[in-house]
Amino acid sequence: MPSAPRCVALVGPYLSGKTSLLEAMLFASGTVGRHGSVREGNSVGDHAAEARARQMSTEINVANATFLDDPWTILDCPGNVELLYEAQQAMLVADTVVVVCEPEVERAVTVSALLRFLSRHKIPHMIFINKLDTASARVRDVLAALQSHSDQPLVLRQVPLRTTESIDGYVDLVSERAYHYRPGQASDLIPLPDDFWDREAETRTQLVEKLADFDDKLLEQLLEDVQPSKEEIYKHLTQDFQKNLIVPVFLGAATQDHGARRLWKALRHETPGPEETAARLGIKPDGEPMAQVFKTFHLPHTGKLSLSRVWRGTIAEGNVLNGARVAGVVRLLGAQHDKAPSAKTGEVVGLTRMEEIRTGAVLIPSGKTEPLPQPERPQPVYGLAIHAEKRGDDVKLTGSIGRLIDEDPSLQLEQNAELREMVLWGQGDVHLQIALDRLRNRQNLVVVGQPATVPYRETIKRGADQHSRFKRQSGGHGQFADCTIEVKPLPRGSGFVFKDSVVGGAIPRNYIPAVEEGVVEALKHGPLGFPVVDLTVILITGQFHAVDSSDMAFKTAGRQAIQEALPKCEPTLLEPIDSVEVSVPNAFTARIQRLVSGRRGQLLGYDAKEDWPGWDVVKAYLPRSELHDLIVELRSLTLGVGSFAHKFDHMQELTGREAEKVIASHRQEAAQ
């Protein structure tokens, strides 16, 4: 009897071959009749225009498949670190995760964050070392490098068989059988090479010993030199894998079809079923039907599609869940959608037109749900000020961005009233460019992005007294106001303080708020063009006229006074400084210190990252203007794994050439 539908997520570093492996698995299972290719743009995955244009995955690819009568869903996740949130959503609903990685020692660090996530959430996972056809490093060395990033012992299940030139087969360490790879077909069983055990006996012993670490009986057997049977070894491998005590490691080359069948078989025998995964997630076995939305699409023809895993019971078209009606149920194979009447426990399906439902929702008829684990939303590190290319499209923008964020909750929109800017925040330039392309492709809206404006300020370095008189005589009654103010700098962070020290009614009380209003208005644009802060303005004295004075006149006098006073007070630019914490593997720490210094940063020191062996946190103050593309350089210096968190800390004086540049470009923009 076929097992309940199971779900496997393929994750791994950028371009490690996940979408190619999906293709190979679909081909091996007979789900597709020909082996498509990412390079040629005809793979089942990466069908979205944004993905094809970049030859990379830009969101989860979903494929329903059958392998030896068992139903499966494969979730092929994007590998780009900027899209990690998407992969995390998939990992949290999968029964098993396959981490696809490159056969290179130096790149082992790129799986570190994924392995940590899997370990923290206790998700059973295997590693698939891909691209063996072009590997130059020894599998043993790659394995050792990967091990240093895994909390669980890695258990090598296959050893490669090398001819003079390349790897063209493998020996399965448990079955003790040798195979020769054949492109597009199942591998050929071949005799075990004569000297095999001379070379690899130790590798098999290690496999059994790792299992014995979790089972006293097995350990006793080994101590007494009794070899466990193959069945026993398989039993332990499966148990320990499902409890996430060990991480099995398989080998292959996705574009050559090598290793896809072996991987399928391991998945088939060892992957826990949906009930076990539900139990791991704390879902009770009995109760109302339940499904969890882990991804939302807004597609041109289908409309909203909530990609969901069914955890309990059956979900059918017409059901009302969390107050929303399921308009339809679809099974997916890349871009192909097949309507289905219903979906049962374990299945991954798209539920259509549930307009109010968001990613992460736990759907249940009564609507009384308890939340399931969600990935933590990453702090945005890169922002672009956006506007619609066509003026008339501005009204459409907010709604469209809403749908965009619905599809990808790791995007955020910030409305900056002061700068009159809409800033779209995300994980990097690639992330945002994909988002903007998606707006164009799915919502027919062309949006332009540019670096967000840095909120500079200015202040004064010394004080001054200023007299100002506003007088106008024109026909009827005129206008008259006279005031004298004193302007003084205040410590950083004080903002603006207005003081009234008028005595003897030199200016009647009712006009004083008008003077303050004029002052505040003038402080919006100081002599350098920016809002003026950290100063106090004291209204000392003035004169008025019984008929000609008015609020208007005093407001104008107040404004004039400031405009005339400030240029005499040594106006100085202030730039925002953020406190920044950069996380990197410690091999990169020195580079990051240079990066920070090169960006006018002030290093505050570094420390080992808590709970993250081998990683450091470098702390620094960095000007906001240097943060815009920091993530781009940081990633390029750290094989893509470095990240940072930041928050505003203080304003700091900026002088010299840097300040001149800022002032000049601000003037230029204002003149446009």
Ligand SMILES: Nc1nc2c(ncn2[C@@H]2O[C@H](COP(=O)(O)OP(=O)(O)OP(=O)(O)O)[C@@H](O)[C@H]2O)c(=O)[nH]1
């Ligand atoms: N030589 C060789 N190339 C491979 C293999 N697997 C994938 N590639 C190539 O590696 C590149 C990336 O492959 P993809 O399958 O798109 O990788 P991916 O992991 O899905 O990439 P992202 O989803 O963008 O992270 C493509 O050019 C593939 O042809 C392999 O086993 N051997």
Ligand SMILES: [Mg+2]
């Ligand atoms: Mg891919």
